[in-house]
Amino acid sequence: MSHRPDHDIADDTDQHLDTDQLAAALVEQTTAFTEAVAGADWDAPVPTCPAWQLRVLVGHIGQEHRWMSDIVRTGGASPVPDPHHAEPPADWRGWLRDGAAGLVDAVWTVGADTPVWTFVGPRPARFWLRRATHDTTLHRVDAALHAAVPYRLPPRLAADAITELLQLLRLLALPAAEGLRPTAAKLRGQGETMRIVTTDVGTSPHTVTAWLVTRTPEGLTWQSDTGGVADVEVSGTAQDLLLVLARRLPPTRVSVDGQAALLHHWLEHSLL
Known part of the structure; x- marks a missing residue:
């Protein structure tokens, strides 16, 4: 058996995706999420997130990307927002798209390796890009399962x-x-x-x-x-x-x- 050393979350040696690829994946998964929720019932609970209606899930995605962008740009701590307080606007598609693009821009502006606050201690700014990408990916699947539409993850x-x-x-x-x-x-x-x-x-x-x-x-x-x-x-x-x-x-x-x-x-x- 061959092992590599135990890894800390700040160690990127086992990342399958670099910062450019994470940025592209965030945009792609946000778009896929948008497509999955477009024709679904926003007032129905999401089976894989049973405490949330679909509209709360939509609000969470747009809110989360902006919350993470603020952390990256300021470097400081910020309390976790309540997704029930995030009402998607009329142009919710543009709102979701702009939220993802804003986080990507924030990471590139401050530098992907710049230390910022996280809930597990200071980490490079790319931490939040990676966290957003994978959380959005899972919620894209939540939305697809809710709407009974196909999905495929690379x-x-x-x-x-x-x-x-x-x-x-x-x-x-x-x-x-x-x-x-x-x-x-x-x-x-x-x-x-x-x-x-x-x-x-x-x-x-x-x-x-x-x-x-x-x-x-x-x-x-x-x-x-x-x-x-x-x-x-x-x-x-x-x-x-x-x-x-x-x-x-x-x-x-x-x-x-x-x-x-x-x-x-x-x-x-x-x-x-």
């Missing part, structure tokens, strides 16, 4: 989202971070391991096709992984793996070998 985009999800959960599972997501503390363990294996991501430098996650009493560790045995192995396309790990699709969409109860426990406590 494998490298989905794989990068898996890496980011693991990086965030690693930090949220630390004892010092329990106040942010208390349930993430239950992801700590006694050495249990889970392999996540993609079946459709091509091999190239700095591309991860499999991850080995270990649960310890102090928190989570994860490593890019090229083989070996784990307590549970989850495999499938990068898209399906991401959507299962993000609790948008049931585990039956992927192959699960070994102790399935470990996967179900992970899913129960890993929602961001």
Whole structure:
């Protein structure tokens, strides 16, 4: 088995997408989100975000991009806004488009490597571009499932989202971070391991096709992984793996070998 060192969220060596690609993906996924919600019932609850109506989800996307832009431009902390307070304007398409473009512009203006505030400590400005891209991608799927329209995520985009999800959960599972997501503390363990294996991501430098996650009493560790045995192995396309790990699709969409109860426990406590 070959491993690379355990990674911090500020380490970009395992990003599948560079800053230019993240910027393009944010614009593309925002456009896809817009297309998915255009003909849907905005007053109906979103099945994969049951506490929200579709109009709240639309408001959240436009509001979130602007909130992140302000953080990037000022570098300072900002309280998380309430999506219920974000009423989409009449030109909601332009509003969503301008929000995504504004975040991209903010990152390029201040510099992608410039440290700014984040909820896990100072990080390069690209942190927010990456966070926005993957959150928008998941909500694009939420909207597509709600509207019963087809969707397809590029494998490298989905794989990068898996890496980011693991990086965030690693930090949220630390004892010092329990106040942010208390349930993430239950992801700590006694050495249990889970392999996540993609079946459709091509091999190239700095591309991860499999991850080995270990649960310890102090928190989570994860490593890019090229083989070996784990307590549970989850495999499938990068898209399906991401959507299962993000609790948008049931585990039956992927192959699960070994102790399935470990996967179900992970899913129960890993929602961001």
